[in-house]
Amino acid sequence: MDNQNKLWRVALYAVLVYAAVYYLLPLYIMATTSVKSMDEIRAGNLIALPMSITFDAWGKAWATACTGVECGGLSRYFWNSVQMVIPAVLISTTLGAINGYVLSKWRFRGSELTFALILFGVFIPFQVVLLPMAQTLGWFGMARSVAGLVFVHVVFGIASTTLFFRNYYVGIPDELIKAARLDGAGFWRIFFKVVLPMSTPIVMVVLIWQFTQIWNDFLFGVVFSSGDSQPITVGLNNLANTSTSVKEYNVDMAAAIIAALPTIIVYVLAGKYFVRGLTAGAVKG
Amino acid sequence: MGALAIKNVTKSFGDTHILKGIDIHIEAGEFLILVGPSGCGKSTLMNIIAGLEAPTTGEVHIGERIVNNVAPKDRDIAMVFQSYALYPTMNVRKNIAFGMETRGVPKKEQDEIIARVSKMLQIDHLLDRKPGQLSGGQRQRVAMGRALARDPKLFLFDEPLSNLDAKLRVEMRTEIKQLHHRLKTTIVYVTHDQIEAMTLGDKIAVMKDGIIQQFGSPEEIYERPSNLFVAGFIGSPSMNFVECHLAEQGGEYGVSLQSEGDARFVALPNGARLADRIGQKVILGVRPEQIEVAEEGEPGLACKVHLTEPTGPDTMIFTQVNGKEVVARVHPRAARHPGETMRLKLDMGKVVLFDPQTELRLV
Structure with missing residues (x-):
């Protein structure tokens, strides 16, 4: 009985952790990708942590990225x-x-x-x-x-x-x-x-x-x-x-x-x- | 001087008639109780006096004014609610001061009034607390303090004690009565509790189905209830109702009573007034304490005891007369055990008779 209970518990947590990862993964990829350089994105794995952190992309998105013909960022x-x-x-x-x-x-x-x-x-x-x-x-x-x-x-x-x-x-x-x-x-x-x-x-x-x-x-x-x-x-x-x-x-x-x-x-x-x-x-x- | 007069007030919502012609008149300093079962219209009447609802027809006078078209705030009244209705975000001081602030009472005067009222009600140590931090009895006091701060012509109490536990209710009842004695204010008090009605009121209006069944002093209502409803509603345990036939025996008018195993004719004092009803059915109303144990040699009706309920000072005896369950309140030492027989007599000078059709009192 105890062992069965423990098994249920493990299964339950496995499902919960899976669901949490499933929901958090997009946020994680967004956050890590936003601080990678383009070279690293082209070369590396989507899920890998950034090798070096750069906020250039943030600066560009805010101030200079092109939205149509204008290039003033967001x-x-x-x-x-x-x-x-x-x-x-x-x-x-x-x-x-x-x-x-x-x-x-x-x-x-x-x-x-x-x-x-x-x-x-x-x-x-x-x-x-x-x-x-x-x-x-x-x-x-x-x-x-x-x-x-x-x-x-x-x-x-x-x-x-x-x-x-x-x-x-x-x-x-x-x-x-x-x-x-x-x-x-x-x-x-x-x-x-x-x-x-x-x-x-x-x-x-x-x-x-x-x-x-x-x-x-x-x-x-x-x-x-x-x-x-x-x-x-x-x-x-x-x-x-x-x-x-x-x-x-x-x-x-x-x-x-x-x-x-x-x-x-x-x-x-x-x-x-x-x-x-x-x-x-x-x-x- | 009349403090409050209600003249032929009715209230209807479409075809639903809540109040059907209410007439009440009380003098300054009187304590009026509106009592009745839920749905009798007593709270609606209270709201009409307060001006929170308008009567469909009729007039409400407070002091010398007709106040039908006067806003609640200008009626010179204060009200204590069943739920206390304290402002939950304000502390006790602010709760009491709110009305005075609204009316523009100078700050210094406000402080004096708050000090006086809170001392009188022994809530001066609670002034900085929020209502949520107070016990039921303390909230009740604050609600009364808020009303007292107004110093109105008329106090309205809407079932103020029904949210308190039994012990506190009795204590607060006494306090309200003392307060009334001390301040000599005019109070209208709504309750469904007949004990509150009896203990507090100078005048009681017993209501049912939007009609005042009886309006009078507690003694009048207790001793000479005008109909079966009032008789049964006021008094605890309730009045016993025994069906019997009026008869004449040896020149005396009276009724015959039958217990299990005994029967006797009991004469009514002044029974001659009922001469034209001889042979008709009547309902005999007798309160539990009006049934006494017959002394040795006295005429009595032998009754079998079904059940006893000792309350301490008295013991309730349950027996049967004319096929109806009857309760007698006797001294504990005079009480017999269930199954035994007791000889009981009725205080015929105090019993009342009702017409079974109209349910009105005959004598």
């Missing part, structure tokens, strides 16, 4: 993404929090229907709205601009941020709101002084969620922006697709890591809140 796209993601995340999170607060604590005739309709937005495939959205952005004079991308992401983000906040706020006892009303607090004072200070876990979840969604978005970026308003995902695509005489794998890999780094950093910094926030409300207490 830095321009990166800053576009930063300019897009910060307002888009903040605005969509704020609106989601207010929506969730209203739909859970200030119900009105038809508020459930309103919530159902907003929820509908979570399930709409992006492709469906590309053309009407392009038209709308045109009317607003925001076509092919970072502001336009912010607008699109805010509109699309509201559905899921509202869902997150509403479900979290449903778990806050109504008596708290009643107590605050008797204390003389109005809609905004209750929101800012009572409800929002209780929202840290869900705010973290929504910030991470929205940041990841918006930073990683490619479709809206490629459709609704052009030239100097394109986000990093589009820049990465352009960089990898620009054909020169040689395929610079190390530069491609470095560029891919640069594009992915912010979401990883955000998750590492706030990840513990993410799990906590997702499970909050699942268990009463």
Whole structure:
């Protein structure tokens, strides 16, 4: 019995280790390849550790790699993404929090229907709205601009941020709101002084969620922006697709890591809140 | 001066009628209890008094004002909730100060009030703690402190003790009563616990199905319940209900009682009032303590003891009269063991009679 148990344990760990290696291998190859020189890449094994570490490829990916006809690296796209993601995340999170607060604590005739309709937005495939959205952005004079991308992401983000906040706020006892009303607090004072200070876990979840969604978005970026308003995902695509005489794998890999780094950093910094926030409300207490 | 008057208040949601014409009037300094089983509308009535819900029809007066269109914060009321509803991110001091800050009370005055209230409730050593670090009883005190800091015309308590354990509940009940004696405030208190209702209230409104079944002092409600529901709801153990027929025997009006193996006719004082009901069925209501052990030589009904429940000061005797289980509360030394027979008599001056159809009290 003991031996059989041990065997199971070994088999279990073998499967887990295999799965972990399987998932980590691409990251490992990206990281090692990005610090190899082209000579070493051409000569050596894909999986081997670099013989000498050089950050030339990183520098090139950031500042001088060609993305189409221009050769300014990813830095321009990166800053576009930063300019897009910060307002888009903040605005969509704020609106989601207010929506969730209203739909859970200030119900009105038809508020459930309103919530159902907003929820509908979570399930709409992006492709469906590309053309009407392009038209709308045109009317607003925001076509092919970072502001336009912010607008699109805010509109699309509201559905899921509202869902997150509403479900979290449903778990806050109504008596708290009643107590605050008797204390003389109005809609905004209750929101800012009572409800929002209780929202840290869900705010973290929504910030991470929205940041990841918006930073990683490619479709809206490629459709609704052009030239100097394109986000990093589009820049990465352009960089990898620009054909020169040689395929610079190390530069491609470095560029891919640069594009992915912010979401990883955000998750590492706030990840513990993410799990906590997702499970909050699942268990009463 | 009237402190609170509720005039013909109704509340409906579509075809669901929660409150069906409520009338209540209490004077300043009175302690009003709204008691009833869950779903009777007592919490809805409380919310209407607080202004958190609007009545469908009718008027609510607080002091001399009609407050139907006055916002909760302007009604000069304070409320203590069942879940305490303390703001979890604020410490005790901030919890108490929140309302005063909102109303723009000067900081110095706030500090004085917090010091006075927290001393009175013995929570002055907890002011810097968050609600999560407090025990149930301490949270309860903080919730009361928050209400006291307001110094309102009317206090509303919504089942404030039902989340506490049994021992603490009794302690806090006494404290609330002392507080009321000391401060002479007007209190409206919602509970489903009839013992809380009896011990705390100056006036009790017993509610069921959105109707006030009886409104009166605890004594009135206990001794002269207006119907079967009130009689059964107030008092523990509950009042015994025995079906019997009114009869006349030797010029006296009364009822015949039958135990297992004995039967006798017992006369009702002032029974003549029921002359027109002779031969009709009535329900005799008798509280456990109104059944006494008959002394030697006294007339009594021999009853077989089915079960005994000693509570310490008293022992409950379970027996049967007219085919119904009946509980008598007797002195432990007078109690017999199950299977034995005891001679019992009813305090006929205190029993009440109900009409079996209308369920209303006859005498």
